[in-house]
Every structure is written in C-alpha cells, then in structure tokens.
Amino acid sequence: MRVLRLFLLLLLVLLPMAALAVQPDEVLSDPALEARAREISRNLRCVVCQNQSIDDSDAPLARDLRLLVRERLKAGDSDGQVYGFLVARYGDFVLLRPPVKPSTWLLWFGPAIVLVLGSVALVLWFRRRKAAVEPLPISEQERAQVSRLLEDR
Amino acid sequence: MRAIVILPLVMFALIAGFFAWALFSRNDASILPSALIDQPAPAMKLEPLLAELPGLDVAALKGEVVLVNIFASWCPPCQVEHPVFMKLAQQKAVPIYGINYKDKPEAAKAWLQRLGNPYAGIGVDPLGRNAIEWGNYGVPETFVLDKQGRIRHRFVGPVTEDAWRDTLLPIVQKLRQ
Numbered sequence: 001m002r003v004l005r006l007f008l009l010l011l012l013v014l015l016p017m018a019a020l021a022v023q024p025d026e027v028l029s030d031p032a033l034e035a036r037a038r039e040i041s042r043n044l045r046c047v048v049c050q051n052q053s054i055d056d057s058d059a060p061l062a063r064d065l066r067l068l069v070r071e072r073l074k075a076g077d078s079d080g081q082v083y084g085f086l087v088a089r090y091g092d093f094v095l096l097r098p099p100v101k102p103s104t105w106l107l108w109f110g111p112a113i114v115l116v117l118g119s120v121a122l123v124l125w126f127r128r129r130k131a132a133v134e135p136l137p138i139s140e141q142e143r144a145q146v147s148r149l150l151e152d153r
Numbered sequence: 154m155r156a157i158v159i160l161p162l163v164m165f166a167l168i169a170g171f172f173a174w175a176l177f178s179r180n181d182a183s184i185l186p187s188a189l190i191d192q193p194a195p196a197m198k199l200e201p202l203l204a205e206l207p208g209l210d211v212a213a214l215k216g217e218v219v220l221v222n223i224f225a226s227w228c229p230p231c232q233v234e235h236p237v238f239m240k241l242a243q244q245k246a247v248p249i250y251g252i253n254y255k256d257k258p259e260a261a262k263a264w265l266q267r268l269g270n271p272y273a274g275i276g277v278d279p280l281g282r283n284a285i286e287w288g289n290y291g292v293p294e295t296f297v298l299d300k301q302g303r304i305r306h307r308f309v310g311p312v313t314e315d316a317w318r319d320t321l322l323p324i325v326q327k328l329r330q
Contacts, residue, residue, distance in 0.1 A: 002167065047185060047290040050183060058257075060281075061290060061291075062284065064281055064282065065285070087188070088188065089188060089189065089285060089286065089287075089288040090185070090288050091188030091288070139204060
C-alpha cells in the first residue's frame with residue numbers, strides 16, 4: 001500500500017514533465033475533431049526539428065502547422081486531404097511514416113531482404129563447415145590404442 | 154575461403170568511403186529538397202511593407218527570372234546575405250522580391266533603412282501563413298522563379314557571395330536562355 005502511494009506520488013510529480021506542446025488556445029471545441037487533429041499531428045514531422053512530430057514540438061512553425069491542420073479539419077477536409085495539403089508543400093518528408101512506393105521500396109523492404117540474404121548465407125556457411133569437419137574414421141591401430149588406455153584405468 | 158580474410162577490409166573501406174562522402178559532399182541532410190520544384194509559384198498577393206514600393210503579387214512576376222526571398226529583421230543570417238543582395242541590386246543582376254516573414258513592420262522598415270533596400274517589391278506575411286505555401290521551414294530561404302513563374306530552385310540559408318556565384322547565378326543564367 002505504501003509502495004503504491006509512493007508510486008502515485010511519483011506519477012504526480014512527473015506529470016508536469018509530460019507537458020504538451022499543444023497550447024490550450026489551439027484546442028478545438030469539438031472533441032471528435034480535436035482527436036483527429038491530434039492523430040494527424042502525431043504523424044506529421046516538424047520540418048524544423050526534423051525528428052519530432054508537430055504534436056510534440058514547441059517550434060513556432062510546428063504551432064503554425066497544428067493550427068493549419070485544425071483549420072483544414074474545421075473546413076471539412078478529410079484526413080487524407082490534410083496530409084495531401086502538407087505533402088504538396090513539404091514533400092513526403094513531412095510524413096513520419098513514409099508512404100510505400102517505388103522510391104521507398106528499398107527503405108521498407110531492405111531490412112527483410114538483408115534478413116533473407118543473411119539467413120541464406122548463414123545456412124550455406126554452416127552446411128559447408130559441417131561437411132568440412134566430418135570426422136575421419138579411426139584406424140585399427142588407433143582403436144587398439146584407445147582400448148589399451150581404457151584398460152589401464 | 155580466402156575471400157573471407159579480406160572481407161573486413163572491404164567492409165571497412167565501404168563504411169569509411171560512405172563517411173567520407175557524407176562529410177565532404179556538402180550533402181547536408183537537414184536541408185530539405187523543395188516539393189515545389191518545377192511547380193508554379195503559389196499564387197498570392199501580399200500587402201506592401203513600404204508605401205513607396207509594391208507588395209508581392211506572384212502572378213505579376215511572370216516574364217522574367219526573379220528571386221523571391223523570405224526574410225525577417227529578427228533573423229541574423231538574413232543580415233549576412235543582405236550585402237550580397239545590395240550588390241546584386243546595384244548591378245541590376247536580377248530582380249529580388251521579398252516576403253517579410255513574421256516581422257513587426259516598424260522593425261522591418263528600420264532594418265531596411267539601416268542596411269539599404271535591395272528589393273523590387275516586399276510583401277508582408279505577419280502570421281507566416283503565406284510562407285507555408287512556399288514549403289518554407291525557416292528564414293532565409295530564396296527561390297528562383299523562371300519566366301513562366303515556376304519555382305526552379307530553392308536555396309536554404311543565407312545567400313553568400315559563393316552561393317550566388319556557384320549555385321544561383323548559373324541557374325539564373327540558364328533560365329534566361
């Protein structure tokens with residue numbers, strides 16, 4: 001019980017550190033629309049910081065883009081239209097999850113190809129090694145030596 | 154079986170080669186390629202910053218090769234490129250149009266008064282929303298527009314003497330032909 005209480009206290013202490021980049025004045029009054037905006041923002045890269053979503057970033061441009069996303073949603077855009085709007089201006093780079101298309105095939109399937117090639121190479125290598133270390137039969141003389149040693153014991 | 158002996162060396166050479174290329178090719182990954190290359194410049198009509206100078210009407214830029222520069226008085230690299238633009242304006246090398254990005258008009262006016270005005274027209278973008286139409290992600294950024302009003306190049310960061318001579322001038326010359 002004490003541990004639990006301590007844990008809850010710790011959570012409370014840490015809560016302010018999870019402060020959101022989204023400012024209260026940006027939040028839409030319609031919760032469904034706001035939820036969509038949050039989801040879209042999480043998938044959009046802040047082009048200034050480049051490794052954060054605009055939902056996480058405090059950069060002024062990220063704020064501008066968050067507001068833009070919300071404006072487009074309020075104007076009746078579908079999620080796809082909002083993404084399309086930003087990709088038209090900032091390119092695929094603005095999407096944190098790059099689309100699957102010929103120019104990104106290597107990115108998406110490269111690791112799988114490396115895994116397959118690596119597995120094949122590993123199997124081949126082990127087979128060859130096994131063949132190389134196949135034990136040679138021992139001679140009659142060696143057999144006699146072994147039995148002598150065993151008898152001595 | 155001999156091949157496996159030199160394999161580490163080959164791999165080292167490959168990796169070292171890749172690092173060398175990344176270091177020396179001036180291929181800065183933080184500089185994004187523009188998604189708008191070869192597309193018409195975004196149509197917009199921006200209010201003028203100065204009473205005596207036009208604003209920015211993108212449709213009116215057709216007919217000659219121009220630079221469109223996004224700048225702000227609060228941006229130090231903009232001050233770095235400013236003397237280069239002054240020189241280009243004196244030489245009448247190429248018309249330069251400005252988009253004054255998220256600036257206070259008084260601050261921008263004072264900045265131009267102090268450093269000189271190389272622009273043929275300056276439109277204001279107080280909220281930065283028009284710059285987004287250009288795929289802008291920082292100041293300064295400079296776009297080269299061809300005679301048809303299409304974006305043919307985006308230069309990210311200050312246009313230094315070197316950048317003008319080695320990068321932008323050849324593009325401008327090629328587009329004029």
